[in-house]
Amino acid sequence: MKELLSTLNRLNHVYEQIDLLNFRAHKDLPLTFNKADSKQLLPKNKRLQFSYSYLNKEKTRLTNLLLNQVIDLRVPEFSLNKTIHPQLIDKALKLKNIDENHSKQKLKRPSRDRKINKLKQLIDKIEDENLNLCHGYLNQIYVILLIHHLLPIELRKEPYQAGELLHDNDFRTKLLQFDYDRYLYEEFKPENYLRFLIYTRVHRMPDYVKSYDAREIIPEAAECGFSGIAFEISIDGLKECYVTFKGTEVNVDYTVSSRSKRFEKAVLETYKDWDYNVNAILVGSDKNLSQLNVARDFMRYIEDNIASQTLIYGLGHSLGGHFVQTLQLMDYCFDAGYTLNSAPVNLKLIQHVKPTLFSDDVWKKLFALTDDNDNVKFITPELRRQINRLLPHDYSQIINEVFEQDMTQVFYELPFTIWIGQKWEYNLSNWKYPFKNHPRAYLNSGEVHAYQKFFEQLFAYLSSSNTSRQVLRNSVSFIRLRTRILRNNINDPQTAKYFFDYSNYLYQSGAFNDQPQKIGQEFIEQNNSVIKGSLREWPFLKSINTDMFKLATYFHVIDGAKHFLNRTPNKL
Incomplete structure (x- = not known):
């Protein structure tokens, strides 16, 4: 042995x-x-x-x-x-x-x-x-x-201290990763894996472990795409509960032998998450509140069923980090928490779900502070202080860890978005990585709203999709329609400017290898196909840099993001 x-x-x-x-x-x-x-x-x-x-x-x-x-x-x-x-x-x-x-x-x-x-x-x-x-x-x-x-088992002599696991980088990332990989442990209870993980990190054994899976407790969770697990533990008499929320990262179940079935499951799960991302976070509408409602129901269930005097910690990656922040702002349900590459809180969404959180006067002040009104919206330290003074709590117990140039940071420059708690930004010194996480340096207010509107209309168009094939087919159909509209209206000065500014932002971020040129010429004959004709008219589209998209994805997901956490962050 x-x-x-x-x-x-x-x-x-x-x-x-x-x-x-x-x-x-x-x-x-x-x-x-x-x-x-x-x-x-x-x-x-x-x-x-x-x-x-x-x-x-x-x-x-x-x-x-x-x-x-x-x-x-x-x-x-x-x-x-x-x-x-x-x-x-x-x-x-x-x-x-x-x-x-x-x-x-x-x-x-x-x-x-x-x-x-x-x-x-x-x-x-x-x-x-x-x-x-x-x-x-x-x-x-x-x-x-x-x-x-x-x-x-070789146990250390010192008893476990409250929050010891919470502040352990490896424990947090492995617990978050478990929600993506739990299909690997179906023959075991999640409690067994957690016992092993706890022992490897702190060399103490828990007296008690119990897991709560949102998809087993709340039937609507799987239907709307929400995923979360809570782990109630007791170590040396200290009672803690770790609630993890899964992000939008594609969850591929490799134990399913059929590639088509794996693909079908992954596409539908991703579509449901992005439907919420767009409508709730990007736009701040009330068209899709199902995931947030399930998250609140899940937290109420946890609070009602765990032992008294238990410290509750929230952990979330990407979309999951949004739930940690949003639930804390609305319901103040966590004693502490960490997020990784988190999506932001949208105040318009909060107003739809819990309008009584602030008075009418405070709502107006918050919206005035977080709306751009044709000015570039950067969250400066002074703006942060003004926002924090209007919030009902301090929230410094929530720590948002983020790769400084992570693609989710684009969301934080949209109107009415904020983060709560602390923000710790990580990066590498002397590193050439071109992605621009401040799009407002390239896009004006009207262009940002047009960007939001485009994705809102896309997911409205996809709302009748029930299978992965329908999602993909309808997505291609929508893009063809919008491309045709763009081509027919490109001679309009505003349309041409918007198209150039979007393309230039992507070029500056490394998404294109060739710099786009401003359009000022008549188009080739109208009998060209939409896609081929567009590539002729805008040749820079052929220079799409897939390496940039792969890198942006890798540094966003847990596999890549976790390697930044052993560096010294810039604390905001």
Whole structure:
């Protein structure tokens, strides 16, 4: 058993090193193509390739060793429970299969032997490792050993302190990630995974653990796309409850063998979340309040069913962070909390849901402070102080951690959006990352409202979609219609200006490689197809930089964002 645990720990460390290497590779991916950047990329590539080659070989060696050790393992508990050994072998075999499939995978060779293409291929190799899946099966082996008392427990002498887990970066990110990966643990109770996670972080064992899944408690949760889990725990007599809210990140269930079914589920889940994102957060309307209503019902259920004197903590990523902030502002239900790359609070939404939160006079003052009125809306320290003076509580117990150039930060420059509590911004020094998280430097008030209106109309158009195919088909249909309208009206000075300003903002943010030009010419004959004709008329559209979109997504999701948290933040 001692040798098996040593192999498990070493393999887990290798997974973590490959995960860190993935972050380094994404960080080093240049989005500009000058000679200086290109020259620096050659030694970086060599170091990254060398590290990956070593880690990949070590991973294969340890995976094979783990399987052999699990097969050869003999302990008295196996004779008492005949299911333990087959379970362990099954998890080790799955890790072996993932590794073998990865080694057989032949990734597409780049068309040109450029340094940047080699770096992209390395990223593809690492992503093909399926690290979250590997971590899941490895953790399942730990959990099996734990629940059958085969895992040696070394407890520290010092008792647990309140909030100790809350302020642990790894605990928070792994607990948030669990909501995305919980399909991996369906054969175990969530409580078992949490016991293992708590022990690994603080080396104390909880006296009591109970989980509450919103989708099991509230039938409407799955229907509207809301996802949240609460964990009630007691450690050394201290009672805490961690409530986690899932974000909009696509949740792919790899245990479903059918790709089409995985795709169908992922598209519909994402569509439901974005329907709420657009209507509730982007626009601040009352067209889709279902997720927020379910979130409030879930919190009321938690408060009614957990033990008295329990400290309640809120955790949320992206959309989930919006729920932490919004619930705290409306109902003050958390003793403390953290969010990661959180979407903001929309005051118009709050007014629809809880109009009595403020007096009419305070509502008017808040709207006046957070509306742009054709002025650029930046949340300055003085504006923050004015807003905070109007809020009913201090809210400093909520800490919003964010990658400084995260794409959700665009939401915070929309009218009537705020954050509550503290904001800790993280970034890297001497790093070239072009995404502009201050669009108001490029777009005026009318352009921002037109942007909001576009997405509001898109999701109104999609409202009758019931399947993933309908969502995709209707989305393409809507874009074709709007493109046709744009082409027919591009000679209008305001339309031409809006189109150029949007395109220029995307170019400045790295979304296009070619700079857009102002349109002032007559169009090619009208019998062109909408898409092909548009590409001829606006050739910069062909230069879309998919690398930028991939990077923006990676640094937003937990896999990428968590690596910023060990740096010193700028506290606002």
